[in-house]
Amino acid sequence: MIFSLLFFLIGCSYMIKVGLKFESKYSLVWLVAGFVFLLYYIHQTLWFLPGLIPGKILFSIKPEEMIIYKKKTVMLNNVRNVDLKRNTFNLINYIVIEPFEGRKVRIPTYNVIDDDHYLIIFDRHVYPYMTDQAKQVWDRKINLDMLLEDWKYKRGEPFTLK
Numbered sequence: 001m002i003f004s005l006l007f008f009l010i011g012c013s014y015m016i017k018v019g020l021k022f023e024s025k026y027s028l029v030w031l032v033a034g035f036v037f038l039l040y041y042i043h044q045t046l047w048f049l050p051g052l053i054p055g056k057i058l059f060s061i062k063p064e065e066m067i068i069y070k071k072k073t074v075m076l077n078n079v080r081n082v083d084l085k086r087n088t089f090n091l092i093n094y095i096v097i098e099p100f101e102g103r104k105v106r107i108p109t110y111n112v113i114d115d116d117h118y119l120i121i122f123d124r125h126v127y128p129y130m131t132d133q134a135k136q137v138w139d140r141k142i143n144l145d146m147l148l149e150d151w152k153y154k155r156g157e158p159f160t161l162k
Contacts, residue, residue, distance in 0.1 A: 001111075002052060005045050012038035047090040051110020059095070059107050061125045067097060069107045074099050076129035081137055084109075084118050093118075100131075117161055120153050127155070 012034050019031025050056065059069040066073045074097050081098040095107040095118065113121070119142050127138055147153040 001048060005041060005048070008041045009038070009045070012041060044091070047092060048110055051092075051108070051112050058109060058112065061121075063125070064129060067105075067126070069105055072105050074102075074105055076126055077131065078102075079126060079130050080134055082122050082126065083141075084115060116147065116151060119147060120151065120159070120161065123147075123153075123155060124159065 015030050015034030016038065019027045019029075019034055021027065024030075059067060061067050061076075064076065066075050067079075078099045078101060079097060080100045081096075083096045083098075085094050085096055086092070087094060091111075093109045093111055093113070093115075095109060095113075097105045097107070099105075109118070123138070123142055123144075127135065130138065144153075144155060151159075153159050
């Protein structure tokens with residue numbers, strides 16, 4: 001991700017440099033496109049910067065107890081719903097945990113955790129402690145056949161993410 005952001009920032013500065021020479025009839029297009037994309041990629045870089053910190057912990061799960069994000073905690077048996085949602089403004093995925101009591105907890109993933117890993121993590125560590133109603137909702141969201149085919153993941157069996 002760092003390399004792609006740097007590549008696009010360098011590419012945008014090159015577009016601006018070529019546009020400022022005014023050697024072609026398309027120089028104005030190069031200049032405008034360079035500025036527009038430069039602003040966009042600076043925006044993306046600033047949003048993704050916290051996710052690029054080495055050793056950053058997004059959230060932690062205490063086995064059989066709770067999910068901890070910063071100073072917010074959600075007990076595992078209090079989880080009503082868990083979703084992975086994309087913010088259309090900054091294009092970052094958020095894990096949204098909705099407890100039975102209290103406010104929703106939004107955990108930014110900075111797109112470090114992909115969809116399948118999110119499913120496996122929550123199915124493996126949170127699902128066993130959910131209420132029956134929450135388990136039914138989760139079972140409608142998850143496709144265990146797809147996870148078995150792609151990741152060789154079976155519910156209830158030992159598994160490590162690679």
